[in-house]
Amino acid sequence: MKSIIQIKNFNFFYGESQALHDVTLDFNENQISALIGPSGCGKTTLLRCINRMNDLIDDTRSEGNITIHEKNIYLAEVDPVEVRRKVGMVFQKPNPFPKTIWDNIVWGAKINGYTGNLEELVESTLTRTALWDEVKDKLHTNALFLSGGQQQRLCIARAIAIKPDVILMDEPTSALDPVATARIESLITELKKRYSIVIVTHNMQQAGRISDCTSFLLNGVVVEHGRTKEIFLNPKEKKTEEYISGEFG
Amino acid sequence: MERITSHSSKHSEDINKALQWQPKPLRTRKRNETIMRTLMLIALYCTISFLFILAGSIINNAFGYVLFTYEIHPTEFSQGGEINELSHAKKIAILKENLRERVYITLDRKKPMEKRSSQDLSAIIFSRVLKASVLEAYSLFESLFQRGQLIENALTYPNADLIFRSWISPRFIRGEQSTNPLESGIWGAITGSVGVILVTILFSFPLGIGTAVYLCEYMPRSRWKNLLQINIYNLSGVPSIIYGLLGLVVFVRVFLPITSGQLFGFTSGAATDSGRTILSAGLTLTLLILPVIVINTQEAILSVPTYIKQASYGLGATKWQTVWHHIIPYCIGRILTGTILSVSRAIGETAPLVVVGASTFLTIVPNSIFSKYTTLPIQIYQWSARPQQEFQNLAAGAILVLLTIMLTLNFIAIMYRKRVQKKLARL
Incomplete structure (x- = not known):
C-alpha cells in the first residue's frame, strides 16, 4: 500500500493556543482514513491543514511538514490555491452555491482551466456520485431545491470535477438522515477506488463501517493510529478503548 | 460524574429554593406590551403625518x-x-x-x-x-x-x-433660468444635477466597492486596518460643508487644470476657466458619500455566509475568483441599495456645492463636465431665499421635480433589491 499523505511533526496554533501537538501520521493511497475523537480534539483542524484551508483564518500559524505525493505543501513557494485544486473538500453542512446544478459542477473545473466538453464532465461526475438519474432532467434548476442528501452528493460531485487526488470530508453525513447517510457511505466506499479519502467523523459506527485505517485524536495529540479493525477490536491505548466504547466523548 | 454530585449536595437547598419561584401573571406582562405597542403606533403615525404635512405644503405652493x-x-x-x-x-x-x-x-x-x-x-x-x-x-x-x-x-x-x-409645467421644466419668475425654468439645474450625480456615481461606485472589498477580503488584520476602519466610520459623520471646503481646496484650486478641462482643451461654450465645474462638484460629492458606501458595502460583504466562501476556496478558487463569482453576486442587491440611497442623498446636497462654487444664476445649459453648473437644490435655495411669493412658488415646483427624481432612484433601488431577494429566497 503506497502512502500519499505524510504529516510530520506538525503543530498548529490559533493565536496563542496550540490546537495540534506534534502530529505525525501517514495516509495511504486509495484508502479511506478516518479521524475520530471528541469535540474540540483538533480533527477538523488537522483535516483543514491538509488543503491549507486554515490559511484563510487570520492569526494562525503552523510548524512542521505535510507532504502529498512527496511534495511538501507547506513550503513558502507553494501556493495554497494550487494545493486546494489537488485536495478537494466536502464540508459538514451541504454547501452548494446558490446556482444551478450545472453551474455548481462546471464552475470549479472552469476556473481551474478545464476546456473540455462540459456536458461530459457534468454527466460523468454526477454518475460517479450516483446522482445522474435523479437530476438529469433538472440540471438547470437551482441546487438549493435538492434534498440535503442530494446536495451533499452534489458537493462531492463538484469536488471530483476538479480532478483531485485526495478528497477531504468533514463529517459529511452529520446533517443528514440515516437513509441519505447510507447512500453517502456507499458512495464514499465506491470513490476510494479512484481517490484517497480522509474523513472526519463523530460517528463511531461509520468509521468502523467504511474506513481502512483510523486515527484517534485527543486534545490535539494523536493517541493511536492503525488499521480500523485493530483500533476497534483491540486498541493499545486505554483512552482509545474508553472513547470507542462510549465512556466519554 | 463525581464532581457534579458533590457540587449538587453542597448547594442542594439553595438550588431547590431557586426552583420555587412564582411566574409573573400574564396580565401584567401583557399590559406592558399594550403600552409599548401604543407608543410605537403613535410614533409611526407622527412620522407619517409629518411626511404628509411636508408633501402638502410643497403641493400647496406649487399650484x-x-x-x-x-x-x-x-x-x-x-x-x-x-x-x-x-x-x-x-x-x-x-x-x-x-x-x-x-x-x-x-x-x-x-x-x-x-x-x-x-x-x-x-x-x-x-x-x-x-x-x-x-x-x-x-x-x-x-x-x-x-x-x-x-x-x-x-x-x-x-x-x-x-x-x-400650475407653477410646474413642461415649460418650467424645459425652460432656462430667468429673472422673471413667469419665464424662469429649471432645465439648466436639472442638467447640472444629473451631470453632477453621474460623475459622483462614476467615481464613488468603483472606489467605494473596491475599498470595501479590499478591506474585507484582502487586508490582513492589523492595527493599521483598525485605524482605517475607525477613520472611515468617523468620516461618514463629518458635516457635508466640510467636504465642500475640502473640495474647494483640492478640486477647484489644486486640480484646476484638470477640473477646468484646460488640460484637455475645453475652454469654449459653457466651459469655464475656473475649477468651478460639474467635475469638481461630482468629485466633492464622491468624497462625501464614499465613507457611507464603503461601510454599507463592507456590511453587505460580511453578510455573505462563510460556507459559500469555503466552498469556493475548497475548489481551488483564487481570492478574486471567489469575490467576483460568489461574494459580489450574493450581496450585490444590498450593495446597490445602500449605494443608490447614498447617491440620492448626494442629489439633495446643497452646502458643499455652495462652497465649491455652483453658479447662482446661469442661463446656459451645461454641455460637458467642464461646464459651469447649478443644481436643483441650489436653485431651490436661491428661490426660497427671495421674499416674493412667486419665487416661493417656483421653489415648490423645483422641489417637486427634485423629489420625483429622488423617489425614482429609490424606487429603482427597491425594485432591484426585491428582484435579487427573490433570486435568493430559496436559501
Whole structure:
C-alpha cells in the first residue's frame, strides 16, 4: 500500500493556543482514513491543514511538514490555491452555491482551466456520485431545491470535477438522515477506488463501517493510529478503548 | 460524574429554593406590551403625518391662483378671447410687431420662433409684450377654499386678471433660468444635477466597492486596518460643508487644470476657466458619500455566509475568483441599495456645492463636465431665499421635480433589491 499523505511533526496554533501537538501520521493511497475523537480534539483542524484551508483564518500559524505525493505543501513557494485544486473538500453542512446544478459542477473545473466538453464532465461526475438519474432532467434548476442528501452528493460531485487526488470530508453525513447517510457511505466506499479519502467523523459506527485505517485524536495529540479493525477490536491505548466504547466523548 | 454530585449536595437547598419561584401573571406582562405597542403606533403615525404635512405644503405652493396685472391688456390682441387661443402664426406676428428687434432676434437665435411650442410663445407674449407682472400669488389652499374672497380682491385692481397657474409645467421644466419668475425654468439645474450625480456615481461606485472589498477580503488584520476602519466610520459623520471646503481646496484650486478641462482643451461654450465645474462638484460629492458606501458595502460583504466562501476556496478558487463569482453576486442587491440611497442623498446636497462654487444664476445649459453648473437644490435655495411669493412658488415646483427624481432612484433601488431577494429566497 503506497502512502500519499505524510504529516510530520506538525503543530498548529490559533493565536496563542496550540490546537495540534506534534502530529505525525501517514495516509495511504486509495484508502479511506478516518479521524475520530471528541469535540474540540483538533480533527477538523488537522483535516483543514491538509488543503491549507486554515490559511484563510487570520492569526494562525503552523510548524512542521505535510507532504502529498512527496511534495511538501507547506513550503513558502507553494501556493495554497494550487494545493486546494489537488485536495478537494466536502464540508459538514451541504454547501452548494446558490446556482444551478450545472453551474455548481462546471464552475470549479472552469476556473481551474478545464476546456473540455462540459456536458461530459457534468454527466460523468454526477454518475460517479450516483446522482445522474435523479437530476438529469433538472440540471438547470437551482441546487438549493435538492434534498440535503442530494446536495451533499452534489458537493462531492463538484469536488471530483476538479480532478483531485485526495478528497477531504468533514463529517459529511452529520446533517443528514440515516437513509441519505447510507447512500453517502456507499458512495464514499465506491470513490476510494479512484481517490484517497480522509474523513472526519463523530460517528463511531461509520468509521468502523467504511474506513481502512483510523486515527484517534485527543486534545490535539494523536493517541493511536492503525488499521480500523485493530483500533476497534483491540486498541493499545486505554483512552482509545474508553472513547470507542462510549465512556466519554 | 463525581464532581457534579458533590457540587449538587453542597448547594442542594439553595438550588431547590431557586426552583420555587412564582411566574409573573400574564396580565401584567401583557399590559406592558399594550403600552409599548401604543407608543410605537403613535410614533409611526407622527412620522407619517409629518411626511404628509411636508408633501402638502410643497403641493400647496406649487399650484394656485395668480393675480396678474398688465401694461397692455390681453384683450387688445385677442379681440376678447384668450391669448392662448390665437394661432401659432398670429402669436409670432404679435411678437415681431411688439418686441424690440434685438430682443426678437436674440430669442429667435436661441430657438427659432417657428419651432417653439404654442405655450412657449404665449408665455413670451405674456411677459414681454403684455409686461404681465404678479401682483399676488395664492396657495392651493387659498385658491380652493377662499375663491370668492380672491375674486373680490381682484376686482379692486384695474387691469388685473386672476388666473389659475400650475407653477410646474413642461415649460418650467424645459425652460432656462430667468429673472422673471413667469419665464424662469429649471432645465439648466436639472442638467447640472444629473451631470453632477453621474460623475459622483462614476467615481464613488468603483472606489467605494473596491475599498470595501479590499478591506474585507484582502487586508490582513492589523492595527493599521483598525485605524482605517475607525477613520472611515468617523468620516461618514463629518458635516457635508466640510467636504465642500475640502473640495474647494483640492478640486477647484489644486486640480484646476484638470477640473477646468484646460488640460484637455475645453475652454469654449459653457466651459469655464475656473475649477468651478460639474467635475469638481461630482468629485466633492464622491468624497462625501464614499465613507457611507464603503461601510454599507463592507456590511453587505460580511453578510455573505462563510460556507459559500469555503466552498469556493475548497475548489481551488483564487481570492478574486471567489469575490467576483460568489461574494459580489450574493450581496450585490444590498450593495446597490445602500449605494443608490447614498447617491440620492448626494442629489439633495446643497452646502458643499455652495462652497465649491455652483453658479447662482446661469442661463446656459451645461454641455460637458467642464461646464459651469447649478443644481436643483441650489436653485431651490436661491428661490426660497427671495421674499416674493412667486419665487416661493417656483421653489415648490423645483422641489417637486427634485423629489420625483429622488423617489425614482429609490424606487429603482427597491425594485432591484426585491428582484435579487427573490433570486435568493430559496436559501
